[in-house]
Amino acid sequence: MCLSIPAKIESIEDNMAIVSVGGVTYKASLQLLDDVNVGDYILLHTGFAIQKISPEEAEETLKIFSEFEDLNRKMDEEEKGFRSA
Amino acid sequence: MIKYIDEYRDKKLVLKLAEEIRKASTKPLRFMEVCGGHTMAIHKFGIPSLLPENIRLLSGPGCPVCVTDRKYIDTAIAFARLDDVIITTYGDLIRVPGSTSTLDAERGAGNDIRIVYSILDALTIALENPDKKVIFLGIGFETTTPSSAAGIYNANAQSIDNFFLYSSHKVMPPAMTALIDEGVEIDGYIAPGHVSTITGTSIYKDIPDKYQLACVISGFEPVDLMLSILMLTKQKEAGKPFVEIQYKRAVRPEGNIKAQRLIEEVFEAKDDLWRGLGILRNSGLRLKDKYAHYDAEKMIPVEVERTKEDKGCICGEILKGIKSPGDCKLFGKACTPSDPVGACMVSNEGACHAWFRYKA
Ligand code: SF4
Numbered sequence: 001m002c003l004s005i006p007a008k009i010e011s012i013e014d015n016m017a018i019v020s021v022g023g024v025t026y027k028a029s030l031q032l033l034d035d036v037n038v039g040d041y042i043l044l045h046t047g048f049a050i051q052k053i054s055p056e057e058a059e060e061t062l063k064i065f066s067e068f069e070d071l072n073r074k075m076d077e078e079e080k081g082f083r084s085a
Numbered sequence: 086m087i088k089y090i091d092e093y094r095d096k097k098l099v100l101k102l103a104e105e106i107r108k109a110s111t112k113p114l115r116f117m118e119v120c121g122g123h124t125m126a127i128h129k130f131g132i133p134s135l136l137p138e139n140i141r142l143l144s145g146p147g148c149p150v151c152v153t154d155r156k157y158i159d160t161a162i163a164f165a166r167l168d169d170v171i172i173t174t175y176g177d178l179i180r181v182p183g184s185t186s187t188l189d190a191e192r193g194a195g196n197d198i199r200i201v202y203s204i205l206d207a208l209t210i211a212l213e214n215p216d217k218k219v220i221f222l223g224i225g226f227e228t229t230t231p232s233s234a235a236g237i238y239n240a241n242a243q244s245i246d247n248f249f250l251y252s253s254h255k256v257m258p259p260a261m262t263a264l265i266d267e268g269v270e271i272d273g274y275i276a277p278g279h280v281s282t283i284t285g286t287s288i289y290k291d292i293p294d295k296y297q298l299a300c301v302i303s304g305f306e307p308v309d310l311m312l313s314i315l316m317l318t319k320q321k322e323a324g325k326p327f328v329e330i331q332y333k334r335a336v337r338p339e340g341n342i343k344a345q346r347l348i349e350e351v352f353e354a355k356d357d358l359w360r361g362l363g364i365l366r367n368s369g370l371r372l373k374d375k376y377a378h379y380d381a382e383k384m385i386p387v388e389v390e391r392t393k394e395d396k397g398c399i400c401g402e403i404l405k406g407i408k409s410p411g412d413c414k415l416f417g418k419a420c421t422p423s424d425p426v427g428a429c430m431v432s433n434e435g436a437c438h439a440w441f442r443y444k445a
Contacts, residue, residue: 003122003305003434004091004282005090006087006088006090006230012115019378021087027203027274029203029205029232031235031339031347032193032343032347033341033343036341041088041089043279043282043335045228045279046229047202047203047204047205048203048232050228050279050344051239051336051341052333053089054334057334058089059335060333062093062308064098070207072175082151
């Protein structure tokens with residue numbers, strides 16, 4: 001019930017959108033959102049689009065990995081520097 | 086490849102996060118996930134097995150079907166037995182045991198009960214059956230409430246007068262604080278992602294401020310959950326709890342204001358009954374007077390049988406995080422997903438169901 005899935009807007013007519021998730025299409029009311037366009041990703045819940053997914057934030061979250069890598073490298077280097085000092 | 090899902094299931098990243106959690110944690114910590122969707126995901130992806138021994142996860146009262154009191158099911162069944170009524174509902178409720186029957190059994194007995202995907206489909210059924218009263222069973226938390234609000238708002242705008250809502254809509258924060266007041270010992274909440282999509286962060290203010298618990302709003306994929314557990318651990322280790330958003334791609338600090346306005350237009354707070362937790366102040370929602378003519382309870386009189394609870398089902402204590410499904414004598418024996426005794430086994434977001442499916 002609390003499941004909401006990220007779906008892509010394929011078309012919009014009269015505040016109703018056709019959205020797709022992995023090739024399967026659903027109807028989604030756009031009554032709860034402003035400024036949505038074809039191509040946007042939304043969270044679909046019980047037939048309503050409840051929020052737009054932010055592509056920038058989505059990417060940011062995944063960047064944590066490279067941050068870790070950077071951090072680890074830095075720490076390793078620092079450690080080395082510390083030892084050699 | 087499904088966008089916004091697959092990349093958050095990256096195994097390498099998940100293992101890396103497991104390592105980071107291990108590095109960050111020095112003391113025993115207990116975190117509770119309140120949302121049934123989280124419970125399901127945590128077990129599906131085997132998250133507990135990735136965590137160091139000192140970090141434990143507990144399930145809380147966030148499966149809407151599970152916290153719905155038996156009296157609600159009994160009342161829905163009584164409505165279904167009326168000749169001029171069509172019941173419309175999400176599929177989740179249909180197999181939940183009432184005191185002596187289920188909606189599924191009532192449907193088998195010839196009563197008109199229809200599963201819908203959206204409240205908008207229920208409205209269409211009302212339009213197509215003007216001589217019937219169409220009742221929609223509104224259950225769910227803040228994620229689902231806006232759609233019910235929209236349904237009622239639209240029914241009013243279209244002057245549909247044979248449509249009714251039987252509301253069991255609930256709000257999350259009173260249950261989250263009631264648990265702590267009752268003495269359930271946890272260090273932080275994995276806060277519900279999709280509830281927060283609607284509400285934003287402000288509803289959780291008391292959790293760090295008053296109760297000193299960590300609070301991270303989490304997404305539903307393994308990377309999201311592991312990252313949230315890392316953030317919670319860091320908050321507790323630093324001794325500075327606050328409300329943090331991990332699920333930034335879907336949760337804005339202010340939430341979805343349009344949805345919030347619609348809820349406010351249609352609903353008002355009432356004290357409500359939760360399975361396991363009892364009556365909690367201002368924890369439920371009913372239609373405002375202005376929309377009272379859509380309120381099934383007010384408009385359609387019905388006699389309801391006396392509620393009987395099942396002996397042996399410890400759903401209530403599981404929802405409070407005091408016990409886990411393994412503590413129930415019926416688990417996996419007299420109670421299975423194909424023949425459930427309690428609501429926690431019926432709903433695929435229920436702790437018993439998740440345990441049975443992914444753990445047992
Ligand atoms: S296993 Fe079944 S009977 Fe036991 S607590 Fe869970 S739902 Fe109730």
